[in-house]
Amino acid sequence: MSKDSEPRVDSTLSKGLAILEELTGMKSGIGVSDLSRELGLTKSNTFRLLQTLTTLGYVRREPDRSYAATLKAWQIGRSVVENLNLRAAASQMMLYLSEETKETIYLAVRDGLNIVYIDKIESTKPIRSWNPIGGAAPIYCVGTGKALLAEDYRLLRDQVAANLQQYTDRTITDVEALDKDMAATKLRGYAIDTGEFRPNVLSFGAAIHLPNGETAGALGVSVPDINLGEGDSDRIGALVQHAASSVSENLRRL
Amino acid sequence: MSKDSEPRVDSTLSKGLAILEELTGMKSGIGVSDLSRELGLTKSNTFRLLQTLTTLGYVRREPDRSYAATLKAWQIGRSVVENLNLRAAASQMMLYLSEETKETIYLAVRDGLNIVYIDKIESTKPIRSWNPIGGAAPIYCVGTGKALLAEDYRLLRDQVAANLQQYTDRTITDVEALDKDMAATKLRGYAIDTGEFRPNVLSFGAAIHLPNGETAGALGVSVPDINLGEGDSDRIGALVQHAASSVSENLRRL
DNA sequence: ATGCGTATTCTATATAGCGGAACAATGAGC
DNA sequence: GCTCATTGTTCCGCTATATAGAATACGCAT
Numbered sequence: 001m002s003k004d005s006e007p008r009v010d011s012t013l014s015k016g017l018a019i020l021e022e023l024t025g026m027k028s029g030i031g032v033s034d035l036s037r038e039l040g041l042t043k044s045n046t047f048r049l050l051q052t053l054t055t056l057g058y059v060r061r062e063p064d065r066s067y068a069a070t071l072k073a074w075q076i077g078r079s080v081v082e083n084l085n086l087r088a089a090a091s092q093m094m095l096y097l098s099e100e101t102k103e104t105i106y107l108a109v110r111d112g113l114n115i116v117y118i119d120k121i122e123s124t125k126p127i128r129s130w131n132p133i134g135g136a137a138p139i140y141c142v143g144t145g146k147a148l149l150a151e152d153y154r155l156l157r158d159q160v161a162a163n164l165q166q167y168t169d170r171t172i173t174d175v176e177a178l179d180k181d182m183a184a185t186k187l188r189g190y191a192i193d194t195g196e197f198r199p200n201v202l203s204f205g206a207a208i209h210l211p212n213g214e215t216a217g218a219l220g221v222s223v224p225d226i227n228l229g230e231g232d233s234d235r236i237g238a239l240v241q242h243a244a245s246s247v248s249e250n251l252r253r254l
Numbered sequence: 255m256s257k258d259s260e261p262r263v264d265s266t267l268s269k270g271l272a273i274l275e276e277l278t279g280m281k282s283g284i285g286v287s288d289l290s291r292e293l294g295l296t297k298s299n300t301f302r303l304l305q306t307l308t309t310l311g312y313v314r315r316e317p318d319r320s321y322a323a324t325l326k327a328w329q330i331g332r333s334v335v336e337n338l339n340l341r342a343a344a345s346q347m348m349l350y351l352s353e354e355t356k357e358t359i360y361l362a363v364r365d366g367l368n369i370v371y372i373d374k375i376e377s378t379k380p381i382r383s384w385n386p387i388g389g390a391a392p393i394y395c396v397g398t399g400k401a402l403l404a405e406d407y408r409l410l411r412d413q414v415a416a417n418l419q420q421y422t423d424r425t426i427t428d429v430e431a432l433d434k435d436m437a438a439t440k441l442r443g444y445a446i447d448t449g450e451f452r453p454n455v456l457s458f459g460a461a462i463h464l465p466n467g468e469t470a471g472a473l474g475v476s477v478p479d480i481n482l483g484e485g486d487s488d489r490i491g492a493l494v495q496h497a498a499s500s501v502s503e504n505l506r507r508l
Numbered sequence: 509a510t511g512c513g514t515a516t517t518c519t520a521t522a523t524a525g526c527g528g529a530a531c532a533a534t535g536a537g538c
Numbered sequence: 539g540c541t542c543a544t545t546g547t548t549c550c551g552c553t554a555t556a557t558a559g560a561a562t563a564c565g566c567a568t
Contacts, residue, residue: 009305009306009309009310010266010270010302010303010306012264012266012267012270013266013267013269013270013271013303013306013307013310014306014310015267016264016266016267016270016271017270017310017312020330021330024330024331024333025333048264049264049267051263052263052264052267052268053267055263056263056267056268056271058271060365060366063409063413070365070366071331071363071365071370072331073327073330073331074328074331074332074370075331075370075390076274076275076278076327076328076331077278077325077327077328077329077330077331077332078328078331079278079279080278080323080324080325080327080328081325081328084325085281085282112375112376155342155345155346155349156349158346158349159349159353162353210325211325211329212329212332251325
């Protein structure tokens with residue numbers, strides 16, 4: 001028998017959180033008795049725990065005297081996501097992409113109909129694309145943006161459609177074309193920008209997901225067209241896609 | 255002297271949750287010592303609570319041996335909100351409202367006698383009202399809240415009446431006035447807040463209904479008074495009302 | 509080496525939380 | 539109306555439990 005020395009677990013805290021979990025999982029309130037049965041606790045114990053959770057603001061009493069979770073747990077959880085540093089989670093993969101491509105790597109999140117760059121690694125090659133951290137770009141024009149757009153295309157389509165501005169001769173200004181491109185992007189698994197925002201600057205992007213499937217951001221590689229040889233496009237696309245899903249995997253472990 | 259007989263509070267649970275809150279509020283990990291100082295707990299106590307939180311999956315150890323909150327708290331809280339996938343159903347209409355008004359758009363649900371913002375779209379105008387996602391406001395003071403309150407006014411009236419706190423000189427602190435306002439709101443179809451929570455910040459709100467008639471949440475537009483010209487009030491009100499009923503329609507299809 | 513700041517383990521002790529039973533409040537069935 | 543069944547709440551004595559504080563171990567400077 002291996003004396004694993006199980007870490008000691010405070011039972012009160014454990015039970016309290018169990019109650020909270022149970023409660024948040026229910027659409028409507030539940031009574032003390034049912035709850036205690038559910039969790040295999042004594043009524044009095046359950047009652048006291050509910051009492052403390054209530055005074056702490058995690059639980060409230062419904063008018064029908066049953067107990068229900070408040071949104072406090074959610075509010076707390078939200079700040080985790082807010083503080084969740086995508087940059088930290090993505091940094092290894094960004095380095096990897098940089099090594100593999102020697103091009104400029106971007107990490108971007110969506111902000112309305114734009115994307116905002118929250119991190120980047122400069123290209124080591126002489127000719128490089130330029131975009132400052134904190135800078136923005138239209139969502140339908142660049143690799144990262146298109147990757148993000150494809151994720152929520154149903155929600156964003158009409159909005160974007162109403163604002164299709166032309167930046168280069170490659171820019172997609174036709175909704176039908178955008179529809180097709182988004183469909184293709186979804187199939188492909190990563191997005192391609194053929195110089196639609198800055199002339200002769202191509203880019204590739206793939207989305208990063210939170211554990212629940214929500215879109216958290218996107219990774220992208222930006223490449224001057226003259227740097228791009230035959231077949232490079234596919235290779236970089238695949239790399240970005242892989243990197244993004246790897247970051248998503250990282251987030252899953254948080 | 256009121257014999258309040260303070261409800262008994264399990265200290266372990268309380269401390270544990272305090273730690274969790276503290277942790278979720280931090281951008282990066284924190285050590286046992288700092289944390290214990292922060293919360294006024296013993297190091298060993300803090301350590302043990304961290305240990306249980308870790309084995310329960312709420313906390314993880316960073317590579318640098320510090321402690322940080324995991325996404326579990328978030329996932330739990332999320333399920334509260336997830337029970338209604340309101341955000342998805344409302345997003346298109348929120349964008350629409352944003353386009354039409356250029357002001358800040360809120361999606362809120364009721365949480366006891368407060369409302370909590372579960373989504374928003376920032377105003378594009380320079381002066382904008384500010385409320386964080388996850389933030390809360392009294393139900394009887396703001397547009398979204400008043401819309402929600404009007405829906406269940408019979409149930410909530412007395413509770414609310416007992417807690418009429420004054421936030422601005424426009425705040426309704428008189429039950430009779432509230433009665434009238436709620437009646438007017440029902441007739442009108444949307445709620446108006448004339449700067450009753452934050453001075454000079456007006457807001458408009460309308461309720462979203464589930465297919466069975468239950469109230470799911472509310473859409474709102476928040477407007478600094480100086481942005482508001484003659485007739486804008488009616489226009490925005492009508493917009494919000496239409497948007498909310500459109501979202502209700504969406505929910506019907508889910 | 510040495511000292512200082514951590515994290516972690518140990519242990520004796522008090523007390524916080526526990527279960528069970530008693531009590532109150534509800535509501536259903538007749 | 540009354541009973542009976544079920545739920546929510548309080549009480550209380552016991553002991554398992556969480557606690558504080560000291561002891562130990564680690565890391566990292568100088």
